[in-house]
Amino acid sequence: MDRVTTGIAGLDDMLQGGFVPNTAILVEGAPGTGKTTFGMQFIHHGIAQCDEPGIILTFEQFPRQYYRDAANFGWDFRRWEAEGKLRIMMTSPEVSQAFFQEAGGQIEQLTREVGARRILVDSISHFERLAADPVHLRQLVYSFINGLKREGLTAVLTRENVALLGEAEGQDESVPFIVDTYILLRYVEMDSAIRKALLVLKMRGSYHDKDIRRFTVTSKGIEVHSKFEGQEGILSGSPRRMAESFIEAFVRR
Amino acid sequence: MNDVTRRLMTDMDPDLLTFLHSKVTSFVKWDLIRFFHENPHTADTAENIARYAGRNVEMTEAELVELTELGVLVKNQLGSMVVYSLSNDPGIRDLIRRFAEASDDREFRRKAIYHIIRGMR
Numbered sequence: 545m546d547r548v549t550t551g552i553a554g555l556d557d558m559l560q561g562g563f564v565p566n567t568a569i570l571v572e573g574a575p576g577t578g579k580t581t582f583g584m585q586f587i588h589h590g591i592a593q594c595d596e597p598g599i600i601l602t603f604e605q606f607p608r609q610y611y612r613d614a615a616n617f618g619w620d621f622r623r624w625e626a627e628g629k630l631r632i633m634m635t636s637p638e639v640s641q642a643f644f645q646e647a648g649g650q651i652e653q654l655t656r657e658v659g660a661r662r663i664l665v666d667s668i669s670h671f672e673r674l675a676a677d678p679v680h681l682r683q684l685v686y687s688f689i690n691g692l693k694r695e696g697l698t699a700v701l702t703r704e705n706v707a708l709l710g711e712a713e714g715q716d717e718s719v720p721f722i723v724d725t726y727i728l729l730r731y732v733e734m735d736s737a738i739r740k741a742l743l744v745l746k747m748r749g750s751y752h753d754k755d756i757r758r759f760t761v762t763s764k765g766i767e768v769h770s771k772f773e774g775q776e777g778i779l780s781g782s783p784r785r786m787a788e789s790f791i792e793a794f795v796r797r
Numbered sequence: 798m799n800d801v802t803r804r805l806m807t808d809m810d811p812d813l814l815t816f817l818h819s820k821v822t823s824f825v826k827w828d829l830i831r832f833f834h835e836n837p838h839t840a841d842t843a844e845n846i847a848r849y850a851g852r853n854v855e856m857t858e859a860e861l862v863e864l865t866e867l868g869v870l871v872k873n874q875l876g877s878m879v880v881y882s883l884s885n886d887p888g889i890r891d892l893i894r895r896f897a898e899a900s901d902d903r904e905f906r907r908k909a910i911y912h913i914i915r916g917m918r
Binding site for chain 1: 835836838839840841842845849875876878880882
């Protein structure tokens, strides 16, 4: 099966080579976990290594912020723009939604103009202000994702998770059902330090590694490392060593 | 201002002087032109553009309408929304680029401010 490689060291192995083409991937995490870096790396790798032009659809950050942040990793997004391999479009969820519904809308034009194969939507959380009703929100996001797929794009959608550690409460849970792949980025408190964990929770139509892996953001982008050994409760944000939890569960009772 | 000052202030690229007199007739227009130069693929409503620019919606909308009439922007009806984006006219885009690049120079900015204020009187 063809795969869309991410260029993120360690992740493509977890995904059996990469994402399934023409699918929607949700990358969710708390502020600063690396969601946008993940998406930028996906776009950069596509242009630099796979000859797959890309689009960044942003609902909050200005293009110059992407140029600056990408440059910190040695990714020259200004050059990709000048060479017609990248387009960064800042707009709002309501307008982008309307563009996808209209034949020949601006996003469609940009996609065809650069021959885009990849898109980063940063972030899908902004759709939440369009609909308070979860059913309506799910329909909006579903229709938006179908618009992306219709254009033949493999889409990374970022989503903010308000909880710095552990589970977020009150967050709409319908979006993970709509997407094909669901990746969680989490902070983990361990040995008096904050580390970062990555987990591929879901990947429709493909086997995937289910380990909870450490990852770091280096000067070259995201690198996914080995799984957390001998720990449990990683997703709670405050894991315990397995021996401690064993003692707690069986010895101190 | 005396004639010498006036002459000094008009000492700039004639295309840019014409652009200033005909299109950049207020500071909000200057901001919006710079915004669309930096975000050439943006297409959005007056309300959202005002938010991006950190400006009042009514004032921004009035200036967007004028910039559309002047051919700098184009307006599209998208369902119930009116959406503004940069004109695709290569001549306008080139003038905007030259204006934005010239605006990096302090002296040019001083002269541009002089012309905008004179035009607003």
